[in-house]
Amino acid sequence: MLAVEEAYRLVLTTARPLPPQAVPLAEAAGRTLRQSLLADRPLPPYDRVTMDGIALNYSALEAGQTDFIIERLQLAGTAPVPLSDPRAAVEIMTGAALPPGTDTVIRYEDLDFAAADNAADAAAGRRATVRVLPPRRGHNVHPLGHDQPAGARLLAPGRRLGPAEIAVAATVGAASLLVARRPRVAVVSTGDELVPVSAQPLPHQIHTSNAPMLAAALAADGAESQAFHFDDDLAALTAGLPPLLAAFDAVLLSGGVSKGRADFLPEALRVAGAEPLFHGVAQRPGQPFWFGQRPGGAAVFALPGNPVSAFVGYYRYVRGWLRASQGLDLAHDNQLFAELTAAVDFRPSLTYFLPVALSAAPDGRLLALPAPTAGSGDLAGLLAADGFLELPPTPTHFAAGSAWPLWLFREM
Amino acid sequence: MLAVEEAYRLVLTTARPLPPQAVPLAEAAGRTLRQSLLADRPLPPYDRVTMDGIALNYSALEAGQTDFIIERLQLAGTAPVPLSDPRAAVEIMTGAALPPGTDTVIRYEDLDFAAADNAADAAAGRRATVRVLPPRRGHNVHPLGHDQPAGARLLAPGRRLGPAEIAVAATVGAASLLVARRPRVAVVSTGDELVPVSAQPLPHQIHTSNAPMLAAALAADGAESQAFHFDDDLAALTAGLPPLLAAFDAVLLSGGVSKGRADFLPEALRVAGAEPLFHGVAQRPGQPFWFGQRPGGAAVFALPGNPVSAFVGYYRYVRGWLRASQGLDLAHDNQLFAELTAAVDFRPSLTYFLPVALSAAPDGRLLALPAPTAGSGDLAGLLAADGFLELPPTPTHFAAGSAWPLWLFREM
Numbered sequence: 001m002l003a004v005e006e007a008y009r010l011v012l013t014t015a016r017p018l019p020p021q022a023v024p025l026a027e028a029a030g031r032t033l034r035q036s037l038l039a040d041r042p043l044p045p046y047d048r049v050t051m052d053g054i055a056l057n058y059s060a061l062e063a064g065q066t067d068f069i070i071e072r073l074q075l076a077g078t079a080p081v082p083l084s085d086p087r088a089a090v091e092i093m094t095g096a097a098l099p100p101g102t103d104t105v106i107r108y109e110d111l112d113f114a115a116a117d118n119a120a121d122a123a124a125g126r127r128a129t130v131r132v133l134p135p136r137r138g139h140n141v142h143p144l145g146h147d148q149p150a151g152a153r154l155l156a157p158g159r160r161l162g163p164a165e166i167a168v169a170a171t172v173g174a175a176s177l178l179v180a181r182r183p184r185v186a187v188v189s190t191g192d193e194l195v196p197v198s199a200q201p202l203p204h205q206i207h208t209s210n211a212p213m214l215a216a217a218l219a220a221d222g223a224e225s226q227a228f229h230f231d232d233d234l235a236a237l238t239a240g241l242p243p244l245l246a247a248f249d250a251v252l253l254s255g256g257v258s259k260g261r262a263d264f265l266p267e268a269l270r271v272a273g274a275e276p277l278f279h280g281v282a283q284r285p286g287q288p289f290w291f292g293q294r295p296g297g298a299a300v301f302a303l304p305g306n307p308v309s310a311f312v313g314y315y316r317y318v319r320g321w322l323r324a325s326q327g328l329d330l331a332h333d334n335q336l337f338a339e340l341t342a343a344v345d346f347r348p349s350l351t352y353f354l355p356v357a358l359s360a361a362p363d364g365r366l367l368a369l370p371a372p373t374a375g376s377g378d379l380a381g382l383l384a385a386d387g388f389l390e391l392p393p394t395p396t397h398f399a400a401g402s403a404w405p406l407w408l409f410r411e412m
Numbered sequence: 413m414l415a416v417e418e419a420y421r422l423v424l425t426t427a428r429p430l431p432p433q434a435v436p437l438a439e440a441a442g443r444t445l446r447q448s449l450l451a452d453r454p455l456p457p458y459d460r461v462t463m464d465g466i467a468l469n470y471s472a473l474e475a476g477q478t479d480f481i482i483e484r485l486q487l488a489g490t491a492p493v494p495l496s497d498p499r500a501a502v503e504i505m506t507g508a509a510l511p512p513g514t515d516t517v518i519r520y521e522d523l524d525f526a527a528a529d530n531a532a533d534a535a536a537g538r539r540a541t542v543r544v545l546p547p548r549r550g551h552n553v554h555p556l557g558h559d560q561p562a563g564a565r566l567l568a569p570g571r572r573l574g575p576a577e578i579a580v581a582a583t584v585g586a587a588s589l590l591v592a593r594r595p596r597v598a599v600v601s602t603g604d605e606l607v608p609v610s611a612q613p614l615p616h617q618i619h620t621s622n623a624p625m626l627a628a629a630l631a632a633d634g635a636e637s638q639a640f641h642f643d644d645d646l647a648a649l650t651a652g653l654p655p656l657l658a659a660f661d662a663v664l665l666s667g668g669v670s671k672g673r674a675d676f677l678p679e680a681l682r683v684a685g686a687e688p689l690f691h692g693v694a695q696r697p698g699q700p701f702w703f704g705q706r707p708g709g710a711a712v713f714a715l716p717g718n719p720v721s722a723f724v725g726y727y728r729y730v731r732g733w734l735r736a737s738q739g740l741d742l743a744h745d746n747q748l749f750a751e752l753t754a755a756v757d758f759r760p761s762l763t764y765f766l767p768v769a770l771s772a773a774p775d776g777r778l779l780a781l782p783a784p785t786a787g788s789g790d791l792a793g794l795l796a797a798d799g800f801l802e803l804p805p806t807p808t809h810f811a812a813g814s815a816w817p818l819w820l821f822r823e824m
Binding site for chain 2 (some may be wrong): 091
């Protein structure tokens with residue numbers, strides 16, 4: 001049977017970059033950038049004052065002068081006026097552009113002021129004495145272009161736009177950005193035992209839960225989704241699937257992929273034009289996973305119906321496919337690892353996705369406490385877990401203290 | 413000056429639980445649950461078949477019988493019909509309710525079938541031979557109530573609703589849920605040097621960046637925000653602030669809280685009725701942070717204007733306040749720690765928030781590579797970091813290999 005890594009590799013071969021679209025900056029957070037972002041001006045764009053105090057020429061201090069007449073007050077956001085007397089100073093505020101003729105700022109804390117005369121300008125006529133000499137010319141000035149030259153590439157395509165990226169885009173005046181279109185995903189549940197959440201199930205029926213779960217996971221991962229339900233019936237499936245395979249970027253199905261009498265999905269998918277890439281992965285839970293593609297159309301993830309299996313399938317396969325389709329720079333994704341806090345034995349020659357409760361040790365280790373569910377139908381058992389530890393087919397004994405790849409389904 | 417931990421404690425004293433509101437399940441993802449969620453029925457609600465195969469009575473196997481006539485086929489979602497002959501079997505599918513009179517399921521892989529007669533029911537008239545005996549009575553059956561009894565509390569108030577919680581809510585038929593109302597936050601920028609993102613700045617002006625940054629961070633944390641800009645002018649601030657302090661749960665300001673000539677905010681806030689809890693925290697960056705509260709109204713975070721300082725302030729103080737206000741069970745939040753990959757020296761007696769690039773070691777450790785910015789104005793420098801490491805005022809030498817609290821601003 002196919003190994004997990006090989007299955008994932010095949011899944012990723014079907015990810016094609018979604019087309020870019022322009023969105024206003026205010027709607028770009030969480031999306032994936034599909035353009036480069038260049039510095040429009042040097043950063044900072046002027047010699048930027050970083051402390052409230054006075055701006056002066058360092059040469060005057062070098063010549064032994066410590067007493068300065070203040071020519072004027074300059075607030076942030078006002079055009080700088082050149083210093084007229086090289087032995088004078090300008091009272092100046094954080095964020096202001098350094099006035100020509102000055103090169104150094106002395107902060108208030110290092111100054112003594114003589115009482116102000118009642119001059120027209122609140123600052124003019126005052127004198128300041130430098131009590132603590134600055135260590136160097138240019139002190140408390142963030143010089144023009146220090147961080148980045150004009151034209152520098154600040155962001156490359158493939159970056160996920162978080163608050164820091166949004167702030168940088170704002171700084172360079174990018175009022176709109178090219179981002180990847182959101183993936184459009186059809187979520188299809190099958191299974192005649194399922195009733196909608198708002199309906200009262202008969203004793204042998206259950207509420208549908210995979211569709212709401214997948215919709216929530218997709219929304220958190222930046223995809224748009226729409227829910228469909230089909231009866232376990234070959235005719236219903238072969239009629240219902242083709243429009244979805246043509247209209248969506250991906251179709252996620254759950255249930256109907258075992259070898260049971262009512263598991264028509266693989267056949268229905270073939271009839272609908274989806275070519276299988278694999279059926280079955282050497283893993284537990286989630287072994288009967290079917291994956292295929294309509295050439296030129298949707299990727300099709302037919303996940304097992306058991307909720308824990310569907311959940312593992314989403315986080316191990318679907319999520320990476322969504323990221324790749326958005327053109328996300330996967331090199332920026334950290335593969336996390338966590339250390340088992342207790343030994344685990346698992347004998348079948350399958351990759352075992354072990355639910356674990358995560359904690360963080362003060363020494364920087366991520367610790368994974370095994371929180372196995374009572375089988376792949378024990379959805380409520382997942383509430384005690386934060387993610388899955390991926391334990392490979394060999395060894396069969398996983399010692400306490402050993403670390404393994406971690407797939408998180410909660411934010412840390 | 414106030415220590416970081418004490419400042420954070422004071423911030424949390426102002427967090428009052430936001431009122432609950434009912435939302436449809438499809439809109440509940442990401443919100444904080446404000447009710448208990450009980451199992452509506454036992455979980456599973458019936459003896460649930462976990463494999464495709466045949467259901468039979470284990471006593472027949474114990475009596476030495478291995479050959480079974482199949483009475484009928486039972487699909488998932490159909491009402492179970494009792495076995496009429498205790499020596500017969502029912503062909504049965506995963507997810508179906510176990511028929512009365514049977515207690516054990518043998519999966520297809522462990523059976524041989526005799527060729528089907530052309531009976532009306534596809535299954536009736538067939539015979540199956542059990543090739544591999546099950547290890548025990550009840551094999552491949554997930555018994556009624558095994559996971560949870562009816563009425564069991566599955567979720568407590570304060571749980572953040574992720575995909576697993578949404579799925580469990582669906583399972584118990586919770587078509588709507590009580591969640592905390594989203595926090596409403598006013599984002600106020602001040603600073604006469606700022607121009608909107610879409611405007612062309614003069615040489616001594618810059619684009620506003622803190623407001624878009626805070627809006628993006630707030631949205632990611634489940635809050636609603638609205639942006640305002642005030643000139644650095646006492647009259648403008650004292651007129652503009654009171655309506656915000658009355659209408660919003662929190663007001664985030666950036667800039668205007670240093671001791672400069674144009675830093676009217678602390679005075680304007682007092683005039684507007686906000687009582688200060690502190691002004692200044694022993695940290696870098698972000699020392700001039702002012703925090704207060706309008707009694708019965710908004711919490712007021714007046715963050716420094718430098719973008720790196722404002723960013724640190726958001727992740728260290730505002731985020732936890734938002735979580736507490738939503739009634740989020742903070743015990744579920746893991747305080748992360750990461751290990752320095754290089755030594756860092758920081759002499760001032762201040763908590764130092766060091767930007768770090770994060771990576772994950774295969775042994776489960778989180779590694780923090782120092783990525784200091786060129787001062788608190790170097791917004792673009794944050795693009796190389798994933799979070800801040802919180803280095804306390806003492807020691808002044810932080811050795812490579814030592815681990816410290818981590819505040820992430822990117823998803824891992």
